[in-house]
Amino acid sequence: MKNLYPNFSFLVTHQDGNARAGIIKCPHGTIKTPAFIFCGTKASVKGMFPDQLSNAGTQIILSNTYHLMLQPGAETIKKMGGLHKFMGWDGPLLTDSGGFQIFSLGHGSVSDEIKRRGRTDRKPTLVSITDDGAVFKSYIDGGDEYLTPEKSVEIQRKLGADFILALDECTPYHTSYEYTLISTSRSHRWEAKSFEEFLKHNDGAQSIYGIVQGGVYPELRKQSAHFVNGSPFFGIAIGGTLGSVKRQMYDIVGSTVSELDKSRPIHLLGIGGIGDILTNVEAGIDTFDCVSPTRIARHGAAFVYPSSRDNKDREHINLKRFQYKHDEDPIQPGCACCTCKHFSRAYLHHLIKSNEMLALQAITLHNVAFINSLMSSIRDAICSGVFDKLKDDWKYGRI
Amino acid sequence: MKNLYPNFSFLVTHQDGNARAGIIKCPHGTIKTPAFIFCGTKASVKGMFPDQLSNAGTQIILSNTYHLMLQPGAETIKKMGGLHKFMGWDGPLLTDSGGFQIFSLGHGSVSDEIKRRGRTDRKPTLVSITDDGAVFKSYIDGGDEYLTPEKSVEIQRKLGADFILALDECTPYHTSYEYTLISTSRSHRWEAKSFEEFLKHNDGAQSIYGIVQGGVYPELRKQSAHFVNGSPFFGIAIGGTLGSVKRQMYDIVGSTVSELDKSRPIHLLGIGGIGDILTNVEAGIDTFDCVSPTRIARHGAAFVYPSSRDNKDREHINLKRFQYKHDEDPIQPGCACCTCKHFSRAYLHHLIKSNEMLALQAITLHNVAFINSLMSSIRDAICSGVFDKLKDDWKYGRI
Numbered sequence: 001m002k003n004l005y006p007n008f009s010f011l012v013t014h015q016d017g018n019a020r021a022g023i024i025k026c027p028h029g030t031i032k033t034p035a036f037i038f039c040g041t042k043a044s045v046k047g048m049f050p051d052q053l054s055n056a057g058t059q060i061i062l063s064n065t066y067h068l069m070l071q072p073g074a075e076t077i078k079k080m081g082g083l084h085k086f087m088g089w090d091g092p093l094l095t096d097s098g099g100f101q102i103f104s105l106g107h108g109s110v111s112d113e114i115k116r117r118g119r120t121d122r123k124p125t126l127v128s129i130t131d132d133g134a135v136f137k138s139y140i141d142g143g144d145e146y147l148t149p150e151k152s153v154e155i156q157r158k159l160g161a162d163f164i165l166a167l168d169e170c171t172p173y174h175t176s177y178e179y180t181l182i183s184t185s186r187s188h189r190w191e192a193k194s195f196e197e198f199l200k201h202n203d204g205a206q207s208i209y210g211i212v213q214g215g216v217y218p219e220l221r222k223q224s225a226h227f228v229n230g231s232p233f234f235g236i237a238i239g240g241t242l243g244s245v246k247r248q249m250y251d252i253v254g255s256t257v258s259e260l261d262k263s264r265p266i267h268l269l270g271i272g273g274i275g276d277i278l279t280n281v282e283a284g285i286d287t288f289d290c291v292s293p294t295r296i297a298r299h300g301a302a303f304v305y306p307s308s309r310d311n312k313d314r315e316h317i318n319l320k321r322f323q324y325k326h327d328e329d330p331i332q333p334g335c336a337c338c339t340c341k342h343f344s345r346a347y348l349h350h351l352i353k354s355n356e357m358l359a360l361q362a363i364t365l366h367n368v369a370f371i372n373s374l375m376s377s378i379r380d381a382i383c384s385g386v387f388d389k390l391k392d393d394w395k396y397g398r399i
Numbered sequence: 400m401k402n403l404y405p406n407f408s409f410l411v412t413h414q415d416g417n418a419r420a421g422i423i424k425c426p427h428g429t430i431k432t433p434a435f436i437f438c439g440t441k442a443s444v445k446g447m448f449p450d451q452l453s454n455a456g457t458q459i460i461l462s463n464t465y466h467l468m469l470q471p472g473a474e475t476i477k478k479m480g481g482l483h484k485f486m487g488w489d490g491p492l493l494t495d496s497g498g499f500q501i502f503s504l505g506h507g508s509v510s511d512e513i514k515r516r517g518r519t520d521r522k523p524t525l526v527s528i529t530d531d532g533a534v535f536k537s538y539i540d541g542g543d544e545y546l547t548p549e550k551s552v553e554i555q556r557k558l559g560a561d562f563i564l565a566l567d568e569c570t571p572y573h574t575s576y577e578y579t580l581i582s583t584s585r586s587h588r589w590e591a592k593s594f595e596e597f598l599k600h601n602d603g604a605q606s607i608y609g610i611v612q613g614g615v616y617p618e619l620r621k622q623s624a625h626f627v628n629g630s631p632f633f634g635i636a637i638g639g640t641l642g643s644v645k646r647q648m649y650d651i652v653g654s655t656v657s658e659l660d661k662s663r664p665i666h667l668l669g670i671g672g673i674g675d676i677l678t679n680v681e682a683g684i685d686t687f688d689c690v691s692p693t694r695i696a697r698h699g700a701a702f703v704y705p706s707s708r709d710n711k712d713r714e715h716i717n718l719k720r721f722q723y724k725h726d727e728d729p730i731q732p733g734c735a736c737c738t739c740k741h742f743s744r745a746y747l748h749h750l751i752k753s754n755e756m757l758a759l760q761a762i763t764l765h766n767v768a769f770i771n772s773l774m775s776s777i778r779d780a781i782c783s784g785v786f787d788k789l790k791d792d793w794k795y796g797r798i
Contacts, residue, residue: 042753043746047760050741072724072749079725080745088741325471326478342449342487346479347442350471354441357756361446 004199005234008162008207010265014383018257018284021382024265026162027205028084028092031059033265034281034378036272036371037094037289042067043077043087046294047361048368050089056337056365057372060092062289065155066101069147070140074158082160094163094289097152097194097211100239100269102126102136103170129169131186149193153208157201165237166194168211173241180215187213188227195231207234209267216243218255225259236260237267238285250279257284274303274315274374278391281378293371297363300352302331303370306397317345319363324349337369338362403598404633407561407606409664413782417656417683420781423664425561426604427483427491430458432664433680433777435671435770436493436688441466442476442486445693446760447767449488455736455764456771459491461688464554465500468546469539473557481559493562493688496551496593496610499638499668501525501535502569528568530585548592552607556600564636565593567610572640579614586612587626594630606633608666615642617654624658635659636666637684649678656683673702673714673773677790680777692770696762699751701730702769705796716744718762723748736768737761 007027014021024031038045038053040061045053053061063083068074080086084093105125127135133148149167156164168187171180191210198208210233214220228236238256242249253268260266265286271277272290280288293303300320310317317324317331330340331348339348339362351359381390393399406426413420423430437444437452439460444452452460462482467473479485483492504524526534532547548566555563567586570579590609597607609632613619627635637655641648652667659665664685670676671689679687692702700715709716716723716730729739730747738747738761750758780789792798 042749042755044750044753044755044757047756049737049757049760051737067753071753072745076725076745076749080727080743086743086746086749088746326475328479338448338450344479344485346471346475347485347487350441350475350485351443354443354466354470356441356443357446357759358443358448360756361448361760 004202004232005204005207007204008234010235010263012262014385016382016385016387017282019281019378019382019387020284020286021379022265022286024092024286026092026207028090028162029059031092031287032379033286034277034375034382035059035287036277036293036375037062037267037287038294038368038371039064039289039291040087040089041291042071043083045364045368046298047357047364048294050087052338052365053089053368054091056369057376058091058368059372060094060287061089062094062096063087063159063161064101065095065098065152065159068095068159069098069155070138070145074155078158078160082158084160092163093161095156095159095161095165096269097156097165097167098147099134099152099167100170102134102147105136105139131189133167133190134169149190150197153194153197157198157206160205162206163209163235164198164206165209166191166198166211166233168213168239170240171213171215173216173244175215175241177217177220180217180220184213184215184220184224187211188224191228192231195233209233209235209237211237211239211269212256212260213240214256215241216248216252218252221252221256222259225256229259229261233264235265235267237269239269242271246276246279249276250283253280253285254283260284272371274371274394277371277374278378278394281382282387282391293367294364297367298360300359300363302348302363303367304332305399306394307399308332312397319345319348319359320352321349331363331366332370335366335370336373337366339366339369403601403631404603404606406603407633409634409662411661413784415781415784415786416681418680418777418781418786419683419685420778421664421685423491423685425491425606427489427561428458430491430686431778432685433676433774433781434458434686435676435692435774436461436666436686437693437767437770438463438688438690439486439488440690441470442482444763444767445697446756446763447693449486451737451764452488452767453490455768456775457490457767458771459493459686460488461493461495462486462558462560463500464494464497464551464558467494467558468497468554469537469544473554477557477559481557483559491562492560494555494558494560494564495668496555496564496566497546498533498551498566499569501533501546504535504538530588532566532589533568548589549596552593552596556597556605559604561605562608562634563597563605564608565590565597565610565632567612567638569639570612570614572615572643574614574640576616576619579616579619583612583614583619583623586610587623590627591630594632608632608634608636610636610638610668611655611659612639613655614640615647615651617651620651620655621658624655628658628660632663634664634666636668638668641670645675645678648675649682652679652684653682659683671770673770673793676770676773677777677793680781681786681790692766693763696766697759699758699762701747701762702766703731704798705793706798707731711796718744718747718758719751720748730762730765731769734765734769734772736765738765738768
């Protein structure tokens with residue numbers, strides 16, 4: 001059988017329970033897994049130069065098809081030599097299909113709902129869904145735009161990331177079994193069409209991930225897992241709603257992973273808290289992505305070890321708080337990032353209070369470095385067979 | 400006579416006409432002159448990490464007493480180890496007296512008027528001026544604040560910059576001869592008081608600049624120059640309004656410099672265009688400061704050589720413009736800065752259109768590097784006795 005992905009490989013090097021460490025190779029480099037993929041939504045990880053990302057230990061970033069197709073347009077990026085060259089990032093790069101944003105923004109902030117947040121105050125932008133694809137309103141000019149499996153893959157080919165995603169439909173967590181059944185089967189058809197379109201132009205520069213849907217219904221998740229297992233996608237992503245409470249998410253991810261072909265890299269879409277990463281690595285997840293580490297940074301929230309937290313229910317401290325006005329410590333004593341090397345909490349607090357953008361940059365840089373360092377310690381623990389201990393150290397505040 | 404500034408020195412190493420190259424030494428390093436001082440208004444050059452400033456060739460930055468006294472307060476910065484440590488900048492540092500902002504904002508955006516811009520729509524915040532000092536409204540909480548020569552120097556001592564400025568009164572350019580006469584003589588009294596206060600606590604860590612006032616009146620400028628010459632300030636700054644047209648500025652600066660003690664470094668306050676720098680270096684200015692290179696960057700304006708300009712009356716191109724959407728060139732071909740090494744004009748245009756803050760950071764970084772490179776080429780030209788040629792090359796677009 002012809003190797004569809006001659007320039008890609010995935011090798012599991014160490015296993016510790018279901019947790020695994022491995023290496024993904026792609027045309028723009030090597031990714032040690034478990035790895036975190038940072039979000040450069042509009043072809044920029046907000047506030048970070050590419051060399052700052054690299055220096056903070058970043059292996060791979062992603063950009064969003066939805067945003068880039070509207071501004072500056074896939075054709076422009078292709079003309080400028082592709083996304084890597086355009087954004088000055090020479091490392092591994094992933095693009096999503098555009099589906100998540102269309103459906104999450106489409107239902108009026110369902111992204112918040114899918115991710116279990118309360119906001120539902122945004123205007124729906126989704127016009128219609130058919131078996132062919134979706135029509136939605138552009139947030140740039142209000143005009144009608146459409147996305148089909150074929151168009152998503154075509155756009156992603158023009159963008160030229162190493163890893164691309166098949167188009168799927170994302171449903172909110174309150175969706176009924178009946179709709180989820182219809183939707184999951186539509187996702188499978190769209191994924192099959194995405195794959196066909198991918199094959200037509202496959203020149204070895206890209207690889208494609210299939211996506212497991214099925215909402216909160218174990219039976220549908222299982223069917224979806226088997227569908228993706230049966231299609232020669234390079235990797236497998238777990239998408240859609242994972243329920244309304246963490247326990248449900250862990251159950252859905254755990255049971256889904258147990259059904260998946262273990263020879264392929266497994267990505268969990270949109271999950272990025274520290275506790276969630278640890279639990280899902282334990283279930284067998286290889287890669288994660290989420291806007292959260294960089295987004296919370298722009299609200300003053302900086303990751304710290306459990307022993308440095310000021311609220312045991314939060315994984316960060318918020319530097320906006322007055323208590324940091326005279327705090328000479330770095331965000332996290334012992335952290336090797338540029339922010340912690342040069343800036344005190346007091347200075348960052350001052351920058352926030354003064355509306356200085358350096359605050360956002362500095363905290364973003366710290367959060368990126370912090371998560372990369374977490375992933376590195378996870379890999380080390382798996383390789384040494386002590387992942388359980390690492391997880392407990394975080395859980396019981398021994399770090 | 401006792402050396403008031405044992406840790407400071409200024410040496411003119413080369414002279415080319417009135418233009419001169421030299422070296423200022425201070426506790427935090429060495430500054431090759433002519434040099435540009437970038438504005439870190441609120442203890443941050445907007446969008447730039449200290450190491451990015453250094454890597455872009457920055458020798459010295461300044462912060463504003465007016466802003467820092469209100470937020471976070473001089474006492475906080477002192478408690479945090481002084482401004483150098485607070486902002487993570489270990490190089491030479493200057494603070495101003497606070498006077499410029501009090502009077503410029505005080506009269507309702509007179510900063511714009513002093514600098515010959517049209518805006519006068521801001522609310523005046525100055526409450527009163529007496530011979531002791533000024534009372535003004537805080538922009539943080541609306542409360543009354545006061546500044547006297549003694550308080551300005553005390554605050555600047557707490558901040559701990561290498562170079563501090565005596566307090567003066569700044570008048571707008573339409574001010575009458577009569578008022579300017581009164582104001583200049585008040586400035587001299589305030590400067591004398593500033594100097595006395597400085598002497599009381601002089602421990603060798605700081606040096607103080609006197610300021611030449613006198614508005615647009617040659618006779619008053621001359622008197623003011625003689626006043627500052629006669630006081631043992633380490634350096635001399637030329638402040639206040641320099642008229643309403645460039646020719647008038649050049650005349651005022653030229654005639655003022657000709658009156659000044661040439662053994663001291665001469666600073667021109669608030670001037671930062673490329674043409675203005677070249678002309679004023681020719682008149683004998685050693686150092687400049689201005690928000691302009693970093694401020695225009697945040698509006699999409701990037702410095703280029705005359706040969707790369709798209710509008711002969713402007714020293715920059717504006718990357719907001721649609722014409723750059725598909726422009727694969729860096730801002731300035733041949734520029735060695737990080738922005739030009741990695742990003743095209745098309746990418747920067749996209750970042751601006753997408754409201755990505757990386758746009759502001761990247762263009763700021765370019766403008767800082769560009770001005771530092773300009774200053775370096777000016778020093779080289781003076782040292783080689785070819786400053787005239789350099790100035791003409793810029794003027795006639797041969798660069």
